[in-house]
Amino acid sequence: xxxxxLDYLASxxxxxxxxxxxxxxxxxxxxxxxxxxxxxEYKKRKIWSHTSALMDYKxxxxxxxIKVVFILPLILSSKDVALYVTLFMQDHIGFVAxxxxxxxxxVILYTLSLFVVGDFTRYWLHRAMHSVPxxxxxHKVHHSAEVLxxxxxxxxxxxxxxxxxxxYALSVGFVTGVFLYYFGAKIGVIQIVxxxxxxxxxxxxxxxLRHSHIPLRYGDVLxxxxxSPYQHQLHHTKELSxxxxxxxxxxxxWLFETLHIEKTRTHLEYGLAQERVxxxxxxxxxxxxxxxxx
Amino acid sequence: MRNSFIALLLFVSxxxxxxxxxxxxxxxxxxxxxxxxxxxxxxxxxxxxxxEDANTTLLLAQELDALVDDANNSLxxxxxxxxxxxxxxxxxxxxxxxxxxxxxxSAMTDIPVYVEAFSAGDIDRKTPILNELASILAPTNxxxxxxxxxxxxxxxxxxLVYLLYEDQQSSATLFAKMDTRRVDAAKLMTQSIVTQxxxxxxxxxxxxxFLDDASISITILLNQLAISxxxxxxxxxxxxxxxxxxxxANPDEERFEYWASKSSLEAMQAILQAHKAVxxxxxxxxxxxxxxxxxADAIETxxxxxLALVGSFTSPIEESVSDAKVTQxxxxxxxxxxxxxxxxxxxxxxxxxxxADGD
Numbered sequence: 001x002x003x004x005x006l007d008y009l010a011s012x013x014x015x016x017x018x019x020x021x022x023x024x025x026x027x028x029x030x031x032x033x034x035x036x037x038x039x040x041e042y043k044k045r046k047i048w049s050h051t052s053a054l055m056d057y058k059x060x061x062x063x064x065x066i067k068v069v070f071i072l073p074l075i076l077s078s079k080d081v082a083l084y085v086t087l088f089m090q091d092h093i094g095f096v097a098x099x100x101x102x103x104x105x106x107v108i109l110y111t112l113s114l115f116v117v118g119d120f121t122r123y124w125l126h127r128a129m130h131s132v133p134x135x136x137x138x139h140k141v142h143h144s145a146e147v148l149x150x151x152x153x154x155x156x157x158x159x160x161x162x163x164x165x166x167x168y169a170l171s172v173g174f175v176t177g178v179f180l181y182y183f184g185a186k187i188g189v190i191q192i193v194x195x196x197x198x199x200x201x202x203x204x205x206x207x208x209l210r211h212s213h214i215p216l217r218y219g220d221v222l223x224x225x226x227x228s229p230y231q232h233q234l235h236h237t238k239e240l241s242x243x244x245x246x247x248x249x250x251x252x253x254w255l256f257e258t259l260h261i262e263k264t265r266t267h268l269e270y271g272l273a274q275e276r277v278x279x280x281x282x283x284x285x286x287x288x289x290x291x292x293x294x
Numbered sequence: 295m296r297n298s299f300i301a302l303l304l305f306v307s308x309x310x311x312x313x314x315x316x317x318x319x320x321x322x323x324x325x326x327x328x329x330x331x332x333x334x335x336x337x338x339x340x341x342x343x344x345x346e347d348a349n350t351t352l353l354l355a356q357e358l359d360a361l362v363d364d365a366n367n368s369l370x371x372x373x374x375x376x377x378x379x380x381x382x383x384x385x386x387x388x389x390x391x392x393x394x395x396x397x398x399x400s401a402m403t404d405i406p407v408y409v410e411a412f413s414a415g416d417i418d419r420k421t422p423i424l425n426e427l428a429s430i431l432a433p434t435n436x437x438x439x440x441x442x443x444x445x446x447x448x449x450x451x452x453x454l455v456y457l458l459y460e461d462q463q464s465s466a467t468l469f470a471k472m473d474t475r476r477v478d479a480a481k482l483m484t485q486s487i488v489t490q491x492x493x494x495x496x497x498x499x500x501x502x503x504f505l506d507d508a509s510i511s512i513t514i515l516l517n518q519l520a521i522s523x524x525x526x527x528x529x530x531x532x533x534x535x536x537x538x539x540x541x542x543a544n545p546d547e548e549r550f551e552y553w554a555s556k557s558s559l560e561a562m563q564a565i566l567q568a569h570k571a572v573x574x575x576x577x578x579x580x581x582x583x584x585x586x587x588x589x590a591d592a593i594e595t596x597x598x599x600x601l602a603l604v605g606s607f608t609s610p611i612e613e614s615v616s617d618a619k620v621t622q623x624x625x626x627x628x629x630x631x632x633x634x635x636x637x638x639x640x641x642x643x644x645x646x647x648x649x650a651d652g653d
Contacts, residue, residue, distance in 0.1 A: 083639045095524040098517045183519040185638040
């Protein structure tokens with residue numbers, strides 16, 4: 001039953017953790033009260049009943065089953081990666097007695113490292129999904145959404161799911177392995193309701209609004225460090241899909257010159273420029289494998 | 295009806311999508327959050343074990359101290375002194391293997407070095423200490439013994455073993471050398487050992503911080519066991535066997551921990567037995583609670599294999615440095631160290647699956 005994640009709504013590692021949903025709803029409500037244009041946008045474009053949104057819902061159902069049956073058994077475990085990295089270091093550098101840093105300091109350092117390294121690798125994989133033609137074939141399933149809603153987050157081709165799972169296992173495994181090598185059993189994560197502190201902050205600050213039409217911004221200065229929901233919405237537009245690859249941090253976009261910041265526009269055109277839209281869930285699943293799909 | 299079906303379908307899908315959520319590092323709560331298990335009882339059992347070992351070792355040291363007074367009475371008394379010393383060493387090996395005190399209180403860090411000079415990872419009989427002791431103990435030396443033995447290292451188990459065994463000399467030879475100066479020196483040594491072991495024993499008796507925070511205690515314990523298994527592999531077996539980078543292909547039986555008394559193998563046995571006792575008295579339960587039963591099983595198997603290997607030597611290891619069993623011991627100790635690393639790793643993770651983070 002562990003694989004069925006029945007308690008996921010209470011799992012703060014999940015994007016759909018109840019508190020994140022509540023916080024997104026609260027932020028969205030406030031936004032809609034004070035920004036009537038956005039309210040109009042939701043009505044005018046029929047965001048929730050749009051063909052693209054309906055496709056999201058169907059895709060969500062199908063991919064949930066695919067994930068459990070086909071993807072989970074394939075995925076590499078970060079636990080195994082961590083052990084491999086620690087043993088590799090022990091064999092090649094030599095065994096070291098755990099360094100005498102206090103557990104509190106190690107926990108802070110480890111929590112931060114997990115978050116930063118995780119976000120960094122996420123940036124680069126996301127960027128690769130756009131710049132490598134073969135990967136773009138799969139990633140454009142996600143970008144084919146013409147309207148955004150929280151379930152668009154799950155509009156991801158299973159191949160991309162596997163790649164992100166692999167990225168996660170390797171990055172978490174690597175960081176954990178290095179920390180296990182230097183600090184042994186001292187490592188731990190600062191958690192709030194069970195999630196990494198930074199993941200929690202990211203979740204509570206409106207992670208679920210990334211895939212929405214609520215143009216929440218953090219301001220010009222903060223948006224060089226943290227990706228706001230609006231910046232991610234810009235990434236989903238036809239003209240700016242090669243900008244703002246960041247997951248939680250905009251820092252990488254800033255450093256590697258893919259950052260885009262602009263004042264709020266009410267109407268953004270999402271989806272794929274000059275490309276045929278997927279007509280069915282089945283097509284979303286098989287077309288990336290077809291020749292000439294890029 | 296149709297709407298209810300769609301709602302149900304979406305709900306079930308949502309549950310399945312949630313499967314990825316467990317691929318997260320659970321950190322310090324990984325162990326304790328597993329089924330909400332309370333590990334305070336097994337931890338208390340382990341602490342009792344640590345306290346008992348410290349107490350037994352102190353009693354042995356006190357008995358040894360009492361025997362020193364008769365050290366030059368007869369050969370039998372001298373041999374009784376040597377036997378008690380070996381008994382003390384083996385008991386102390388258990389204390390050393392599970393020495394968690396230094397992580398609970400920084401003032402306890404140096405005590406093991408005062409108890410035994412060869413405890414910092416380097417057993418080198420060519421260090422000046424033994425030559426200096428030879429000079430200090432010489433009948434021609436006129437410096438009062440209390441002044442001559444001014445270093446803690448002189449008054450440690452290392453010094454006492456030298457005094458009682460020198461270079462693997464027979465009890466008759468050394469009994470013949472047991473003049474008043476040597477008896478006085480032995481007395482100063484045992485008194486110092488009793489003092490240091492008394493500090494350890496009192497600390498464990500009076501300090502209960504090990505039981506305050508299970509997460510920290512398990513951290514300390516597992517790190518200590520990993521260090522202990524590494525020391526077994528590296529400097530108790532690897533260095534004398536010429537199997538480590540430092541002494542590769544250069545075996546030398548004099549690097550064995552108790553070369554002089556030929557009790558290195560028994561010392562290894564005592565260390566392994568201490569590991570086994572911890573596993574049987576709580577660590578296995580803790581591992582089970584943290585979902586790391588297979589890792590605990592691997593440790594148990596490895597300890598049993600190593601104990602069997604140690605028991606299979608037909609002559610002292612100090613006379614079998616080139617025996618293939620030394621290499622087997624080295625490899626086995628390495629696997630034990632790896633098994634502890636695997637347990638530490640396992641206890642820190644929850645079920646590890648996938649993260650849905652495509653953006």
